[in-house]
Amino acid sequence: MNRPIHPAPPSWPLKFLRLIIRDQYLEEIEGDMEEVYRDYLEQFPVRKARYLYALEALKLLRPALIKSPKISIQSNSPDMFANYLKIAWRTLNKSRMYSAIKIGGFAIGIAAALLIALYVVNESGYDRFYANTDRIYRLINEYSKSGNQEKWTAFQPQMVQVLKDEFPEIENAGRLIPYAGWFDAGDNQFRRADRQQNNYEEGFAYADQSLLDILEVSMVYGERSKALSEVRSIVLSKRMADKYFPGENPVGKVVILEERTGEPFTVGGVMADFPPNSHLQFDFFITLTGVEFWDGEQTNWCCSNYDVYVLLRPGVDPNILEPKLLTIRDNYLIKHFKEQGDPSADENAKYLTYDLQPVADIHLRSKDIGDVIPHSDIGIVRLFGAIAVFILLLACINFINLSTAKSANRARETGLRKVVGSQRSSLIRQFLTESVLYSGISVILGTILAWLLLPYFNTLSGKTLQLPWHIWWFVPLMAGVALTIGMLAGIYPSFYLSAFKPIEVLKGNLSRGTKGAGLRSAMVVFQFTTSMVLIVCAFIVYNQMKYILNKDLGFDKEQVLLIQGTSTLGDKWPSFKTELLRLPGVKNATTSSYLPVEGTKRDQNGFWREGRKTIDEDVGAQIWWTDEDYLATLDMHIAEGRGFSREMATDTGAIIINETFAKRLGLEHPIGERIENWRTWTVIGVVKDFNFNSMKGGIGALGFVLGNGGSLVAARLEPKNMPETIAAVNAVWDDFMPNQPIRYTFLDESFAQMYEDVERTGNIFTACAVLAIIIACLGLFGLSTFMAEQRSKEVSIRKVLGASVGNLYQLLTFNFLKLVLISLVIGTPIAWYLMRKWLADYEYSVGITWWFFAAAGMMVIGIALFTVSRQALKTAFSNPADHLRGD
Amino acid sequence: MKKTKLGEFEEFVLLAVIALGEEAYGVMIKAELEERLREKLSVGSIQSALKRMEEKGFLKSVFGEATAKRGGKRKRIYMATPYAQRVLEEIRAVREGLWATILKINNI
Numbered sequence: 003m004n005r006p007i008h009p010a011p012p013s014w015p016l017k018f019l020r021l022i023i024r025d026q027y028l029e030e031i032e033g034d035m036e037e038v039y040r041d042y043l044e045q046f047p048v049r050k051a052r053y054l055y056a057l058e059a060l061k062l063l064r065p066a067l068i069k070s071p072k073i074s075i076q077s078n079s080p081d082m083f084a085n086y087l088k089i090a091w092r093t094l095n096k097s098r099m100y101s102a103i104k105i106g107g108f109a110i111g112i113a114a115a116l117l118i119a120l121y122v123v124n125e126s127g128y129d130r131f132y133a134n135t136d137r138i139y140r141l142i143n144e145y146s147k148s149g150n151q152e153k154w155t156a157f158q159p160q161m162v163q164v165l166k167d168e169f170p171e172i173e174n175a176g177r178l179i180p181y182a183g184w185f186d187a188g189d190n191q192f193r194r195a196d197r198q199q200n201n202y203e204e205g206f207a208y209a210d211q212s213l214l215d216i217l218e219v220s221m222v223y224g225e226r227s228k229a230l231s232e233v234r235s236i237v238l239s240k241r242m243a244d245k246y247f248p249g250e251n252p253v254g255k256v257v258i259l260e261e262r263t264g265e266p267f268t269v270g271g272v273m274a275d276f277p278p279n280s281h282l283q284f285d286f287f288i289t290l291t292g293v294e295f296w297d298g299e300q301t302n303w304c305c306s307n308y309d310v311y312v313l314l315r316p317g318v319d320p321n322i323l324e325p326k327l328l329t330i331r332d333n334y335l336i337k338h339f340k341e342q343g344d345p346s347a348d349e350n351a352k353y354l355t356y357d358l359q360p361v362a363d364i365h366l367r368s369k370d371i372g373d374v375i376p377h378s379d380i381g382i383v384r385l386f387g388a389i390a391v392f393i394l395l396l397a398c399i400n401f402i403n404l405s406t407a408k409s410a411n412r413a414r415e416t417g418l419r420k421v422v423g424s425q426r427s428s429l430i431r432q433f434l435t436e437s438v439l440y441s442g443i444s445v446i447l448g449t450i451l452a453w454l455l456l457p458y459f460n461t462l463s464g465k466t467l468q469l470p471w472h473i474w475w476f477v478p479l480m481a482g483v484a485l486t487i488g489m490l491a492g493i494y495p496s497f498y499l500s501a502f503k504p505i506e507v508l509k510g511n512l513s514r515g516t517k518g519a520g521l522r523s524a525m526v527v528f529q530f531t532t533s534m535v536l537i538v539c540a541f542i543v544y545n546q547m548k549y550i551l552n553k554d555l556g557f558d559k560e561q562v563l564l565i566q567g568t569s570t571l572g573d574k575w576p577s578f579k580t581e582l583l584r585l586p587g588v589k590n591a592t593t594s595s596y597l598p599v600e601g602t603k604r605d606q607n608g609f610w611r612e613g614r615k616t617i618d619e620d621v622g623a624q625i626w627w628t629d630e631d632y633l634a635t636l637d638m639h640i641a642e643g644r645g646f647s648r649e650m651a652t653d654t655g656a657i658i659i660n661e662t663f664a665k666r667l668g669l670e671h672p673i674g675e676r677i678e679n680w681r682t683w684t685v686i687g688v689v690k691d692f693n694f695n696s697m698k699g700g701i702g703a704l705g706f707v708l709g710n711g712g713s714l715v716a717a718r719l720e721p722k723n724m725p726e727t728i729a730a731v732n733a734v735w736d737d738f739m740p741n742q743p744i745r746y747t748f749l750d751e752s753f754a755q756m757y758e759d760v761e762r763t764g765n766i767f768t769a770c771a772v773l774a775i776i777i778a779c780l781g782l783f784g785l786s787t788f789m790a791e792q793r794s795k796e797v798s799i800r801k802v803l804g805a806s807v808g809n810l811y812q813l814l815t816f817n818f819l820k821l822v823l824i825s826l827v828i829g830t831p832i833a834w835y836l837m838r839k840w841l842a843d844y845e846y847s848v849g850i851t852w853w854f855f856a857a858a859g860m861m862v863i864g865i866a867l868f869t870v871s872r873q874a875l876k877t878a879f880s881n882p883a884d885h886l887r888g889d
Numbered sequence: 890m891k892k893t894k895l896g897e898f899e900e901f902v903l904l905a906v907i908a909l910g911e912e913a914y915g916v917m918i919k920a921e922l923e924e925r926l927r928e929k930l931s932v933g934s935i936q937s938a939l940k941r942m943e944e945k946g947f948l949k950s951v952f953g954e955a956t957a958k959r960g961g962k963r964k965r966i967y968m969a970t971p972y973a974q975r976v977l978e979e980i981r982a983v984r985e986g987l988w989a990t991i992l993k994i995n996n997i
Contacts, residue, residue, distance in 0.1 A: 033959035033960065034959075062933040066941050
């Protein structure tokens with residue numbers, strides 16, 4: 003036949019037409035299109051013909067010609083829907099174990115994800131309740147020199163005035179002194195002037211009147227605009243007002259701190275308690291109005307002790323304002339250092355810049371900023387968010403896996419439905435309905451579970467979270483979650499199940515369960531990889547914790563009793579000490595608020611070797627005021643020289659430095675050397691380095707001098723008869739201070755508190771790891787049961803032919819074991835990478851050794867094997883006749 | 890007459906179907922009308938008019954022969970139903986009546 007050769011039309015319009023044009027019109031229209039195309043070819047060049055052809059195809063999109071969208075009302079009828087639900091219910095009841103695993107696993111996953119989501123939402127919702135949240139900033143110092151970056155929040159007293167006077171962009175600025183131990187900031191003995199009984203209270207801070215305005219503190223009594231404007235005024239939180247002035251308006255009442263009856267404070271107002279999602283949590287604001295901590299303090303640019311908060315005017319871009327602020331550095335700070343004779347002032351100042359940190363960022367994004375506000379870390383929050391998603395994924399995977407694995411049992415039903423006229427779309431709808439039903443039940447159970455577990459979770463996370471029932475969108479949200487997860491989890495099984503060919507299925511030809519085995523394996527691998535990673539992480543976090551708590555610190559933290567609030571003893575301290583030492587269980591006692599635990603009193607100073615103040619850069623070091631018995635009480639070791647002695651009158655000018663300090667000063671033979679800060683000291687001893695801050699950082703420079711160290715007595719006790727000793731100490735205290743109940747802790751407890759966040763991280767990791775492995779095992783259990791059922795005939799035949807139980811066990815478990823092994827191989831590097839990043843934050847960290855992985859691996863294998871074994875053994879031991887009789 | 894609902898374009902297509910007789914299939918109808926109306930018509934517009942009228946009972950159709958030019962696809966030959974013939978006659982009668990009146994008025 004002589005075929006006319008002609009260029010073919012583009013193929014996509016035809017494919018498109020076949021998809022959307024009604025089937026009964028297709029032949030005719032395709033013919034017409036072909037004919038029209040040939041006509042075009044005769045009239046126009048090929049390209050234009052093809053273009054016109056495509057255009058013609060698009061013009062066929064007319065309601066009369068295209069398929070009507072087939073949401074046929076018939077199959078959506080309530081009757082059909084009721085039937086789906088009925089069948090779903092029957093299926094659920096028919097194999098209760100699978101249903102329980104499916105729904106239970108899902109519910110656990112949802113409960114875990116819900117709890118973690120609550121946590122994440124809470125953590126990321128800090129400090130967003132101000133009317134001007136986006137205009138409130140905290141001022142930060144940033145000092146970057148040769149790759150080292152340091153950030154801190156303390157500023158000089160005049161900073162705020164300069165900001166207000168010289169920068170029109172700034173609407174208001176206020177100061178805060180949150181530093182515990184700074185005069186009255188931190189904790190105090192507190193009482194009303196008209197009562198005798200002292201009470202220990204925490205949460206004191208100094209604040210400007212303007213800070214109350216910037217932070218929009220709401221008042222219960224008194225006016226905000228005047229609450230701190232008077233000299234020696236104080237603002238109480240509502241809970242404190244309720245405690246000390248129940249049922250009264252405290253404004254104008256007088257209160258006494260630390261038994262200093264000569265320096266009373268007048269209550270200027272009562273503020274509402276800080277909301278739990280505020281980065282500031284204070285109960286007492288002492289005014290900074292008219293305060294000068296020492297002569298000339300307020301006008302000196304030497305010392306930084308004030309945190310600064312600013313309110314920008316609307317529309318001010320902080321990024322543009324930040325460089326402008328550098329004029330403060332140039333005009334005031336450099337001037338001050340030059341006056342002090344520091345030749346490198348210009349040089350050093352250029353490394354210093356000022357940043358504005360949005361108030362809403364303080365809680366999560368202050369990791370590298372040295373401040374004393376307790377906060378979390380965005381990294382941890384993200385990590386937990388990721389874990390929540392993973393756990394939810396694991397639960398979804400179980401659902402998908404079990405649904406497809408069990409699909410063979412539904413094949414007959416599918417086939418029959420198809421034979422009696424069910425469309426594929428309605429089958430998909432059926433399975434989706436089923437899946438949504440399951441997920442609906444799971445979400446309800448999961449929410450109940452979360453609700454039941456919430457108190458434990460709160461203990462674990464140190465929060466006071468609640469399910470937000472009162473928020474209108476919570477219930478719709480959960481319903482939405484049920485629907486979405488149900489759809490997502492059901493989509494694969496439903497497409498898979500509805501694709502069965504009725505003839506093959508009804509003939510019984512379906513290769514049962516083998517289809518989709520690859521995907522199932524991949525999912526099992528995913529689940530166990532996640533479990534492995536979480537287990538390794540939990541292991542390492544715990545070991546790090548143990549390592550820190552038991553590391554040789556350079557002092558002995560056991561059996562040290564800390565009696566707090568002892569500044570009220572005043573002159574009675576020496577006789578109190580004598581009485582204490584007379585007790586048989588007390589080995590030693592000292593007084594100092596400076597303790598090797600983060601959050602206790604600190605005093606950072608710049609030091610020089612004598613006479614080199616104008617030549618060298620200063621060495622920053624802590625200076626701790628103690629008495630003669632401090633080193634002995636805390637069991638710190640002298641490396642060189644001697645400790646303080648009562649016999650040496652000159653020791654009032656003596657300093658004992660730590661090894662790091664000696665190194666930083668460049669002193670090879672430090673004994674007898676003289677160093678200066680605002681006075682001169684003679685080095686009489688070197689103490690071995692000990693950790694006095696969190697072990698996240700290294701050991702800093704530190705020196706001890708003799709002096710009044712504050713409001714805390716530390717006593718080393720004999721390990722024997724501790725309760726009696728404590729009772730005796732209590733009795734002595736009551737003799738001395740009948741109006742002030744004793745308050746004591748132990749040093750090792752305070753020390754452990756320092757690592758609360760590590761412990762918390764560890765606990766949450768462990769909980770997540772346990773959940774993940776439970777969910778993974780539930781899935782594995784379901785799958786292995788199913789596989790064992792499937793292979794029961796094969797196993798029976800093997801058994802008849804002489805296979806031993808051992809052989810059969812191996813046969814049934816090997817496949818799963820292989821998957822778990824693959825997971826270990828994948829999970830190990832992931833866990834290693836994650837943990838290396840986490841440990842990088844710690845100056846002292848436990849090494850990542852192979853046995854963490856080995857132990858986690860053994861654990862995973864053990865659990866997996868245990869899970870699979872039950873069914874494998876049951877099948878292997880079963881009587882072959884039972885399975886073969888039917889055929 | 891009330892319920893016929895024959896659009897103007899549909900009427901043209903219907904007349905073309907009758908005029909073409911045995912040759913009345915999609916492309917042919919399109920060509921015929923393009924020539925008479927002096928405008929380009931799309932396959933889609935002709936086809937949708939045909940389908941609509943078939944549904945309303947003005948047309949019936951049978952498959953015709955397949956040709957190479959049509960890529961081996963069969964034609965569908967359309968025929969007007971007696972009902973359509975009657976409706977067309979009625980329309981024509983109405984029009985002619987009106988025209989007669991118009992002419993009469995103009996002539997006087």
